[in-house]
Amino acid sequence: MVYTIASPDEYLAITGAGVRTVKITKSAWVWPFQRCQRFSIQPRDYNLNLQTMTREKLQFLLPVVFTVGPYVNQKGVIDGHATRDASGDEHAPDPDDRGDALLKYAMLLAEGEATKGVSPGQHIENIVKGIIEGETRVLVSSLTIEEIFTAREEFKKRIFRNIQSELGQFGLKIYNANVKELRDAPQSSYFESLSRKAHEGAINQARIDVAEAQRRGNVGEAQRQGEQNREIAKINAETAVQKTERDSERAQAEATLATRKTVFNRDVNIAQIEATRATESRDEELRKEVEVKRAFTELERLRASDVVKATIARESKQQAADAKAYEEQAQAKASFFSEQQAADAAAYKLHKEAEAKFYATTKEAEAHLVQQQKEAAGISAMAGAYSDLSLAFGGPAGLIQYLMIEKGVYTQLAHANADAIRGLNPKMTIWNTGAQAGSEGGKPGEGSSMGGVDQIRNMYQMLPPLMSTINEQTGITLPEWQFGKLAGDISEREVSGKPIQGMGSNGTSAQK
Template identity: 65%
Template sequence: MASFKIAAPDEYLAITGMGIKSVKITKAAWVWPFQRCMRFSVQPHDYSMNLQAMTKEKLQFLLPVVFTVGPDINQRGANAKYGEVRNDAVSNDAHTAAQGLAGAPADDHGREDQGDSLIKYAMLLADSGNNGKGANNHQFLENIVKGIIEGETRVLVSSMTMEEIFTEREEFKRRIFRNIQTELNSFGLIIYNSNVKELKDAPNSIYFESLSRKAHEGATNQARIDVAEAQLRGNVGEAKRKGEQDRELAKINAETAVQKTERDIERAQAEAVLATRKTELNRDVNIAAITANRKTEAQDEDLKREVEIKRAAAEMERLRASDVVKASITREAKQQAADAKAYEIEAEAKANFEKNKQTTDAGAYKIKVDTDAAAYKTKADAEAWSYAAVRNAEANLQKKLKEAEGLAAMAEAYAKLGQAFGGPAGLLQFMMIEKGTYVELAKANATAVHGMQPKISVWNTGPEAGSGGDGVGAIAGAGQSSTATMRNIYQMLPPLMTTINEQTGITLPEWQFGRMAGQMSQLERGEGDAKANGKQ
């Protein structure tokens, strides 16, 4: 499926395949089926080498060089001309691809020739097998470029002497550039910049070191000679200048002495004139001083008289103003006393006001603090009481719940015991027996009748009543009387127990009646045996 490819600013597209004779170089194009497209960069790279070469005199040395080499994007051949005429790369690609897909041969405008440097460069990258990208591709180009630079440089150096290399440095550089560029044209590459650095000694060689030492020693010796000559010229010039200086100094000293004498004479004359003028000036000054003193004394007398007159007038004014001043002083004193009294009253009023205000504020603050404290205490007490009430209610609730649970469990246990004993009556009899209720009743009855010593008379008027004349008959009669009495008591028990049951709800156990029945049977059998023995 066709796709439109666009190269980056530092890239080109190399397209091969259907409709293209060799390689098509462009910045943007449609890539049709049965066509392949490769991107390749045209950025130049620096190649630095430290070549070991040998001159015509068999002198070995190291030649450091740095070359900046990259694709020649200006040498485009027929493809560039076609692009310049059409000025539409997309239209050219679409036209060429359409002709190729239709089976029509490409026209002259679409042909590719070997004059295009980018075609050569693209073919070179294709030979590297890395599709124009990656470090291996750069290594491939570096090996080719360094091989060309090393070979051409060694060939050129071997045909020149060391002196020619040094004296014709620019010509040497131009010849290296020309020879290397000729070889790089075959790959579509161009040298953008070349730099040949300072020559160095090869291993085990001291040629440049010896030349440097020779030049250094020569320069040092020449410098020493120049210094000595400079010192000679300096010493001679110094002595010459010193002599001229001494002569000039002597001449100047002589002229100075003559001029000094002339100046002394002139100074003496000037001093005499000055002394005369000083005398005259002192006389004039004394006369002026005496005249000034006299005038001063006269003026002083006038001033004293005027002062006395003014003093007398002032004394009169003072005496006249004395009473007025006293009155004014008295009035001002009274005014000041009144002002002071008013100030004291005002200050006292202010102090009382401030004191009352402070007292009122303190009372209000104290009332507020007491109110806040009471409110806080009331609130705290209410919260504490509420909390205690809640806790007590919860505790009572838990207690009631526990008691209810205990009663429910006890009721359930009593229900089970009642079922085990045949009903509530059996359970009640069991509990009375277990708790010793019957024993307590017996003890209470015994305590009630203890010490009463009752007299019981038994009257038997029934058929069993009788008296025997002999002793055997008396014994038999006595036996029959006791048995009948017990039988009568036993017959009286059921109505008595029924009454007890109706009044107290207590039912005596049936085994009690069974025991009494057994005892009655034994008594009846004993009476029968006694009767039988009596008859015999």
């Protein structure tokens, strides 16, 4: 008898005496005539690269990875709580489950051990891969490639449900299912073409977006530039008005300062004059006191003889001093009044000049602004009128022709062309060297029998009038040994009215 304990990732399968079928447990006493087998419950990953065919007979590679292991039921681990499978679906605990999943898995292992040449793990792997391949191919054959590609999550859930229903009878459970990126089968380029199409579409869309962004940027830049120009013009106008106001205020301040300076100078002058007059008055008073004292002394000395004379002299001096003081006071008042009048006149003149300058500057700015507004309105109205005329005349070309007719451009061009050729005296020379221009006195048709001789004669007849015409119109004289003498004979015959030697009766020479 042995007490056996399984590791955390193992279970014990006990058969033999006292056990009806198989006992699944984590620890137990192993009695004689009983057999104990350990088995792991670790899940395994099964990687498959399935080549499947869709409903429209399109083959592709479907890489999948399934994590499959024994189903540890509520009795073994979960203890009555709800479970969630690999597809995300939640399952409530099964109250009738008494460990049947582990029992089925243990029996599957025993079946693998009984198979010769195959290990238990290989036996389970063959079963799992066969179920996965079969159910996946059946499911893919009922779908189109577009349904598989666009509904990946739903496709994964359907594969999980179909395979899990088959694996459940062996006590196995899918713990995780992962469908990798679909790939092209050999001799197929479906997904590559789709990828290239998406790539090119993204590149074209990016180029379109860049062009649209550039267009918006250019338009926005032009709009911002226009707004900037308008704001600058507005700021310049406001600055001019403010500058005019500041100039006016400065002129007023300067006038006020000049007035205050004048008043201050006037007060200083008055104070100086008052101080001078006070000093002089005090001097006179002191002199008066001295004179009084001296008079009293003299009066005491000469009281008897000079009382009347001293009194008269004193009264006379007193009157003279009073008259002088009054005269000086009157002069000071007159000077102060004249200075005040001059200062007031200067301040008033400065104030009026500042007001006139401010008014003139304001009116000039307003007139300039109104002129610019009217010019802009006139240009806008003219542009609208020209646009209407262009539509009426069938386009810009028709409008240009109408304006040239209205402005008399064609008439001016005709006058210019006439003035260009006015005063010219063109000379034209016409001669005939045809077949009818035979020898002198010949009849028409007689020279035609000469054949090649006529052609030579015609060419020779053409040279003299040609050289003569070149000489008359250009002034160029050819050497005498070539055509000079011949040209002179031709000219003499033309003057005398005789026919030119070598030309037929039909040869003509006309000049205009």
